[in-house]
Amino acid sequence: MLRDDLKAAQINAMKAKDKERLAAVRLILAKVKDRDIELRTGETPADDDAMIIEVLQKMGKQRRESITMYRDGGREELAAAEEAELAVIEEFLPQQMGEGETKAAIEAIKTDLGATGMKDMGKVMAELKARHGAQLDMSKASALVKASLS
Template identity: 70%
Template sequence: MIRDDIKQAQIAAMKAGDKEARAAIGLIQAAVKNRDIEARTSGAPEPGTAADDALVVEVLQKMVKQRRESIDMYRKGGREELTANEEAEVAVIERFLPQQMSEDETRAAILTIKNDLGASGMKDMGRVMAELKARHAANLDMSKASGLVKAALAG
């Protein structure tokens, strides 16, 4: 499962002396551990299960989103050395994420959900987004999907 992959990557980075990857993986492990602590009160999923992988993917997606926002701010501020650091962390984090759906695959999934739910307009946006997240959250950037859902429902 993803947790095992992260642990193996940490060991490999330590053996290879890759300080940047080791530091980024340490951040991943800390974020996952924090999420585990938060989830304890609501009943955390059993490690090694699909539900646990979904939780880890959610944490990783959040980390990537935060870093991309930082990259944008650093670029606007002319801080290329910080931009490079954040981009390196994104590259390490993305190694553990499942393959993301292409734009065409996303459009096809939205169309399928739209037809399944009988969605006909913008009033159904919430229902379509909720179903899209339920079916494809691990393989999809929901912020990008939002625009595609709007386009599908408006047209």
């Protein structure tokens, strides 16, 4: 389970005295715990790993945006710190699909749904997320779907 992998990574980072990695793993575990608390009031999630992957994807997206902003502002040292955190976050994410694989998946979904134009974009995106959500950056996939349907 992914949660166990995160806890093991935390212990290994402590033993190795790797402060940066330890801080990043603790940050991930804190976000997962926050999400656990949020979900206590709602329905129980069916898949714990899916919830953790969702949290990791959100954290990765935030880091990428921060890196861009820091670079635009000339704060290279802060961008480097964010990149280090992003590298740790990406270690726990499943292997992401390449652009070619993503395009092939989009075409398969378009064929299955009979999607022809932009009016079908919502259906295609929903199906793409259902089938391949953990393996895709949905913002990049959105641009590919839009290009494919126009």
